[in-house]
Each structure stands twice: as C-alpha cells, then as structure tokens.
Amino acid sequence: MTVEHVLIGVALLAGLVGGYLIARSRWGERRSERPQAIHQILLPFTGTAISRRAVDAALRLARAEDATLMPAYMAAVPKSLPLECAIPAEAAKAMPMLEAIEQRATAQGVDVDSRIERGRSYRHALARLLDRERFDRVVVPATAEVGAGLSGDDLVWLLEKAPAEVLILRPGPEDRRFVTANGAQATA
C-alpha cells in the first residue's frame, strides 16, 4: 500500500464524514420545521379576563393528553363593517390575554396555537372557528355576568353543535381568580 493509497483513503473518509454531517445538519433543520399531527383543546373567550379555573383545567387536560391548547379570542364585528375587516382595537385587547395564557401554558410545558376569530356575534365567531379547525375538546367557562362572554343560549348551542367533547365550567361562588392581560390576578 503506497502513501497515495493512504491519502486517497483519508480523503474519501473525510468526504464521507463531511457529507454525513452536512446531511444530518440539514435534516435536523427540516425536521425542526415540520409540524406534527396534533390533538387540540379549544379555549374560547371574550373580553379582558378569563376564569383562571378554566385556563388551569384546559392546561391540565392538554398536559395529560399531550394536546395543543388553542386559546381563541372571539371578536364581534359590527354589522356596519365588513366581516373580514381589520379589527385593531379588538386585537389590542386580545393580544395581552393570549400572551398571558401562553405564558401559563409554557410554564406547564403545554404547546399553544392561538387564534383571534371574527364573527357578527361571539357565537358566530365560535361557529366559524369550529368550521375551520378540528378539536378533541372545548373548554368553556360559563359566566354569571349578563353580557359578558358566551351566554347560556350560546353554551346550549355549543353542546348541540360542537363536533367535540364540551366541558363547561360552572363558576363557583368562591372562584374569584382570573387570568388577565397582567397575568394571573385575584379579584374580590
């Protein structure tokens, strides 16, 4: 075996190792970009606060089932505006809420995929989202306050129409904790 043979052998080996490392590095990048099939839990809400009990229940479920949580802000667009128009004022309310929920989810190791959905009413927005996305479960906080969030009729409609398991959380008299734009917050 001559020196030339050894050099050729070393060059071939270096080429193979280099090629393997490049391929592995590219495969790693592509793999990181590739989304995976997921189970989803929908957490629809409106306004600037959501029951912390509902958020925590949705997160517990998502963690137990290795599912993605989809917090979705429902925005009602007035009839004087086109349904698909930009809604910066509503978006400004939704953004910090979605951030706060995402922060809690990340702390618990739950994947999040947020949405803002428009409709002529909260129910209409929810119907549009249910049409577009598939969910395994829907977690909804019921509210005792008139005019805030989804009404009793909306919840009945959701139970009848949603192609997923629906979990409605009744607010207890002691349940005064909310997730707001400022994070978790207790109210008197």
Add this chain to the structure above:
Amino acid sequence: MGAGHHKVFIGMAAGVGKTFRMLQEGHAEQDIGRDLVIGYMEPHKRPETSKLAEGLETVPRRRVTYRDTELEEMDLPALLARAPELALIDELAHTNPPGVEHEKRYEDVRDVLAAGIDVFSTVNVQHLESLNDQVVELTGTRVRETIPDAVLGEADEVVLIDLTPEALIDRLRAGKVYPGESIEAALNNFFTVENLLALREVALRQVAQEVEAKRLVVEEPLGTREERVAAEVPKAVGERLLALVRPQPSSQRLVRRAWRSAQRLGTGLDLLWVKPPNQPIEGEVERQVTALRHLASVLGATFLIEESDHLVEGAARVVRERGITYIMVGESLPRRGLAKLRESLPQRLMRATPPGVDVRIVARRERKEEQ
C-alpha cells in the same frame, strides 16, 4: 411620444377645494402659454368653482343613456382628438356607465396620459382601495367608487389639499359645498368633526407615504457601509416592519410582538414566509398558513409568501421591494454540527439588506421561561 405628466390633487373629503385648486393651477398654466382644456369638471353647483372655470376651454360632455336616464360623461375620444398639452379631469374614482370605453375614469386618464397629454386630476382619500376599510371603520361610511392605490403611486405629483375640520364645516354651513337643503343632513352624518379629523389624519399619512416612497429611490451603493448608512439616515423618515414567519404556531408570538411594535411606530406590518420551492402547502403547513393569513387580516397586516431556496436572499428581495426598515425574526433553534460554523441569520440578513435596516430577534417563550 412619451407619457404625460400626472398631477393628483387629493383631499380628505368633498369641499376642501381640490377642484378649485386644480382650476387655479390650470389658469396659471394657461397664463404661461400652455394649451389646456377641461376634460371633465364637476362643479357640484358651487358658484365659485363654476366662475373659476370661465376662461378655460372645455371639451363638451357626451350624453350616454343608461337605464332610461341620460347621463353626461367625459368625452374621451373628443379629448384625445383635441390633443391639448394639458387636460383637467375631475373625480378620478368616478365609475362610467356601460357603453363607453372604460369602466372607470382613472382608466380614461391612463389613455390620456399614454397619448402624451399631461393631466391634473382630483380624488378623495376614502376612494383609495387600501384605505376603504379603514375609512369605513373610522367613519361608518363606505364609498363604492374606488381606485387602485397604484394609480396614486404612478402619479408624478400628489398634492394634498388640506383644511381643518372646523374650516370645512364652516364652508359647509355657508353653503359653499352642498346646496342648502343638503347641509343639515351632511352635518348630521358624514361631516362631523370626529369623522373629518380621522379622515384628515388618513390623508396626511397617505401623502406622507407617497412622498417617502418617492424619496427612497434605489441608488447604486457607493463607499463603505458606514458611509452608506450615514447617507441613508436622513431618508429614514418612516418605518416599515417585516416579520419573518414560518407556518408554525410559534410564529404567532412573533407576529404579536411585531404588530405591537408597528402600532407604537404607527406604521405598516408585513409578514413574510420564504417558502422553499419544492415544499407543498398542504396538511399542517396549509393549516398554519391559513392561520397566519387570517391573523394578518385581523391585524391589518400583509401576508406575503416568497418562493426561494435561500431564506436570506428571498427576504432581502422583499425588503428592497417594499422599503422595509425593520426586520423581526424569531430566535433560531440551537444549531448543531457544521451549522455552528455558519453565520447567524440576523447577521446574514444585515449583510444582505440595504444599509440602515435594523434586525431584531424575538426570544422563544420556552427559553424565556428557563431563565
């Protein structure tokens, strides 16, 4: 024969004096010996405007019958046959009745310009297509006659005819805008101080953008990077943000951050996905692309997909085309193997984009939580 020169007089609403100013400038042009005609003018029964049109040649209108109604429209063939140096054409956004050459008057104007005739024209800001929804949101009134923004972009000069809302309302009350019987209705509906303030802001911003776009002419790069940065600084009178996204849920956070920055700067936001040419948009990717498109629509941002094998080259192309001044990128995943030897994405972007473009990295949530 070259294309004619197009000057547009734009205003926040009817009655600010666009037609009046157009006629004044027409007289000035005629006084220095230019051959001009009025191609079409809408006096809106305003005596001052009609009086100012005296002494300027007018191409007679043609009569067009539409649904048993006789309408008077601009006579495009007669105007082209007359071939003046300059034509004054009112109401650029007007929709023509069926049976004439074009559906819209701005298309007539394009023919006139193509014939080498200079044109002065007028338009209100709410007629611009891209602003239509914004104006509806601000005022609750939708106008049906719109023009593509490109018409304004292609104009050689855009002149804003500005008036304070109070002054315009005074003109309206004095009967200088609409006849007596329409004044109260106008005051109670569209012509409120709040509406006019909002429209004035939109008009001022729009013209500022046009001016900026014309200032930011691409020039051959000369000198060192520092010299080029210094040369660009005075031109950076406005910002435009670009968020580099991927069809992944984590991009939503980047978009939220970018949107809030855009709101603070009072500027537009573009979302860009540089898509590898062989990557199909299907399955989960399609779902995430739809989600990003939807979010962009909610926020009033523009979602762009640029096909390129090279992320940096694709992004740099869009940055140059759209006059981007600020790029936001998500934090990359830790690099492994030979990828560690490569320059980071922000550095490659800085190198590939024009001088003066800032790059900001938005941290991954998981990493923030680890700290």
